Amino acid sequence: MSDVIIIGGGPAGSTLGCYLSQAGISNIILEKAFHPRPHVGESMVTASTRVFQEIGFLEVMEREGFVKKYGATWHAPSNRGKFAIAFGEFPQEGIEQDYTYHVDRSQFDLLLLKHAESFGSKVIQGVVVKRVLMDENGRATGVRAAIDDVEFDMHAKLVVDASGRDTLLGRQLRIKKKDPIFNQYAVHAWYKGLDRGDDESKDHIHIYFLPVERGWVWQIPITEEITSVGVVVDKQVFKELFTDMDAYFQKMTETNDNLVHTMRHARRINEYKTEGDYSYSMDSFVGDGYLMVGDAARFVDPIFSSGVSIALYSAKFAADRIKKAFDTDDFSAEMFQPYEEKLRGGANVWYEFIRLYYKLLPLFTHFIQSPKHRLQVLQLLQGEVFDRQEVPVLDAMRKYIEAVEKTEGHFFKAHLSDISIDPVPETGVA
Template structure:
């Protein structure tokens, strides 16, 4: 019998395979696509670097020449100058590089999958997992796959669902819940000849505020010449465009002076892609004989480029509990629960930060310019916080918002949005998908 079957060869699946092989646990990765395949999620946060370092992948990122990302910039609508952060202001322990990477995901995901294979994973591409199989005691015991026109059952001691937004096991078990607040829609494409701005920040990610609630756009360098540009807004705003994707993109590209300038001489080089219905969570991330990692467990909103980092850390932490299960022989849901607790703690920090950000946009700019809070905000943006107590700045942001709400003639009062920021216990208030 196989030890572990991993469903999906995106970052979460490949990194899970890498850690397991390093721990001497045999694993198979089943990927439905044939890499390289395009994928959204092209800008990393610096916490990813630690995982890449641990699995020996950093030299590959360097050799392949992925653009270095030294920081991030935010642009208001009127183009009156930007707020910047540099990652070297807050060095990470054990990491001696002041940058992370922007990536062509087709290339990154292929390299990660090959790396997992080199470390020991058995990799099969072009194979779709149809369902996870359970034994009579309710333990995940294998998967049913489709190979050409045949269905074949493969047995395994442990199943990892890393199927991304396909959320294979979450859908199979009926545990997928829509996020009650976020329902955004993104339209994006690659462009040449984008004006990336001043040389010192040209290789940063640039975020442009848009004049609609929770609306923003990204500018991410993919190569020297190619830049990924994307527009995000509430799905209902997108629906107003009645399917005119290009019209929608252009309308919002012209709504921010800085973005308009960046795209003024740009030429689109591939088709627009659309992403929707990506804000959800599973009721549980673990069960008897299985765990969910990366987007297969939860995804909310990409404003702070946290998705790949969370995918990598869920693989790292998840692999530790799988290793423990092989040592103790205990593959029960209870044995994997601490993994879920850890991941929820980390994701809920992001979730709170994202909601406070959208609640009052000028507050974020104010906090990153504040001597008192800048480093803490930076720490959050680097993405390695899995304990809310480490970032009291969230409480300070919350308090600031409460003051604005209570003060009738506060200058920022008109900037408050309708987003709820009350404590939202994970899952209890989520509606069924």
């Protein structure tokens, strides 16, 4: 019997396995798929490096030769305007590298899972966890799992849900709340023949704004030749514009001049994939004998490539409290509450930033080009989000929006969207 059962061997589950093994806590990772398996979420932020260092994974990232990501570039829908940031402009504490990575997730997730195994996690693939077992007081005691159709129970002192957007435990407990604002829909595929240019932004993530509600396209280099392209719009827009996939994809990518240029010789090399209903939060992330990490707890719109970084940090913060729980033999919800607060705080900073961004798109462009605000915005884009005090730029953005709302004839007024930017509550669903 292991001390901890981890449901899911994605970035959150594997990273948690590494931290727990480092602390001498035995753990078993139950993964329903057989890795390598494809996954969306291919571009990282630099804060991830800190976690890679701590779990000894940075050498693996370097050895595998993933594409190095030095920054990000945004493209206006028309007039071929664009602007960029480079991560190296703002040094990050404890991080030497001025780049992060773009990854083929099937490869990255496999390597991380193997890394966890090499550290001591017991990994079983092809096991579907059906549900978390609870005693009469609602305390988690183990899981009911299945290999093919054969079901069996496993028990442990602690169960961690790292099942990603499957949100196994959140659904079981009926505590999953759909985001009241965001209902995005993404269609994506890999391409060859994209013209990524030859300047320093060649290996940046490129974000192309589309002239539709919350519409944008990602361009992420996966290898020298392969580029991931994804179209994201509000689901309602998708429903209105969709006829067939090729026509839809072409129609959307034709609405940004720079993207038309970039994709003029592009040829799709795999099937389209779609992702929907992906913004939500659980009412709580912890309980007696259990906690949730990564997407299993909370997911915010991926416009700033925050997901993997949140998954890694959630594992780091969860491991801290789990160590304390084993030291004191206390596996109560109260023990894990500080973890929830920390993770919720970080996710809420991203969430606030994302809402302010969508509230007034030109504001982001303006701030990133302003000498006064540029570095603070960059700090956010690097993923340094776990201390709200350290990101005063959010208040500055808020004030600016208020001024635009109040000022008759303001230049940006026509660009205001109807998104609510009310402060995010400290706990509960944001």
